Amino acid sequence: MRGPVRWAAVGVVVVVMAMVEAAAGRFVVEKNSLRVTSPEGIKGKYECAIGNFGVPQYGGTLHGWVEYPKSNQKACKSFEDFDISFKSTRSGGRPKFVLIDRGRKLDKSAVLKAVCAGFEETTEPAICLSEDVQTNECLENNGGCWQDRDNNVTACKDTFRGRVCECPVVKGVKFVGDGYTNCEASGIGRCEIKNGGCWKETRNGKTISACSNEVSEGCKCPPGFKGDGIKSCEDIDECKEKLYCQCKGCSCENTWGSYECSCGGKEATSAVGWSFLWVIFFGLVLAGVGAYAVYKYRLRSYMDSEIRAIMAQYMPLDNQEAANQHHVAHAGDDI
Known part of the structure; x- marks a missing residue:
């Protein structure tokens, strides 16, 4: 590049980008002002933006070029085939944007599209998105x-x-x-949005859901229901499947997500009464047998030993009397 201005094909656009915000060592979209000095048809100052990968704590002014090629203006072929190069011939050269003609005239929107073409997708805020650009x-x-x-x-x-x-x-x-x-x-809070994509139903003011914030994903029917947890959860009839409430004389009624068990009628009451009496009777029998066993094998032997000890102090026992008589007989022989 020679001189302050380089002409490439039809015209050269000199771009001056005045930075508004300093970069913070990351990709930042910054609002800028763009001043076009030529061609005459689009000369003026425009608001635009630039994606800045930046140096921390540094701002300033960026000088660059928007070049419109003389040949291969739609870029259908390689520019090398037309002996055109956009590479800088010296170190420290200014950055360049190549303006490609995609069937639109060289106007304000075309220049802005060339400047904004380097934006990272989903960048927020979308400064380059305007009615003039897209x-x-x-x-x-x-x-x-x-x-x-x-x-x-x-x-x-x-x-x-x-x-x-x-x-x-x-x-x-x-x-x-x-x-x-x-x-x-x-994640946490997923049930607050569309119930986490899980099944949910309300009946009689009661809402039951297959979504739980305790787990980060998935749907599971709650107790009392069966199903995939996504499209449906069907109530389990505990009474029909005989899972609960199977006592004699009891009445089982299925409810949504649960069941109710009740015992009623004279027959059921009598059955419960007789069962209770039999339990008491067998309990008393077992208690009596246990008491008798304790008396026979423990207390009786203990009491017998105590009685013998007391009687031995006040009266001779049978074996002691026989021993005394034998001793007297031997004494008579000696005399």
Whole structure:
């Protein structure tokens, strides 16, 4: 490049980008002012933006070029075939944007599209998205992305390069999926949005759900129900399947998600009364047998030994009397 201005093909556009915000060591979309000095047809100052990968704590002014090629203006072939190069011939050369003619005239919107073409998809805020630059592709058939019309949730994001199908984050709840055919709420709080995609039904003021915030994903029918937990959960008839309330004379009534068991009628009352009496009777019998066994084998032997000890102190026992008589007989022989 020689001189302050380099002419490439039809014209050269000198671009001055005045930075408004300093970069923070990450990709940042910054609002800028764009001043076009030539060609004369689009000369002026415009509002635009630039994607800045930036150096921390540094701002300033970026000088660059928007070049419109003399040949191969639609870029259908390689520019090398036309002996055209956009590479800088010296170190420290200014950055360049190549303006390609896609069937539109060289006007304000074309220049802005050339400047904004490097934007990262889904960048927020979408400064480059304006009526002059592009239309919203999500407005037509939701861009072909997943959508929940009832809760006004969509996976379609309109960017400068086109729409992107990406599962969103709504009220702090992240949706996961391919973004095209499926997006499901995941994590804590997922049941607050479309019940986490799980089954839910309300009857007589009572609401039962297959979604639980205690788990990050999945649906499971609660106790008393069976099913996949997504499309349906059917009530289990505990009475019909004889799972509970099977006592004689008891009446079982199935309820939604549970059951009620009651015992009524004279026959049932009599049966319960006789059963109670039999329990008491057998309890008394067992207590008597136990007491007799204790008396026979423990207390009786103990009492016998105590009585013998007492009687031995006041009167001779049979064996002691015989021993005394034998002793007297031996004494007589000696005399």
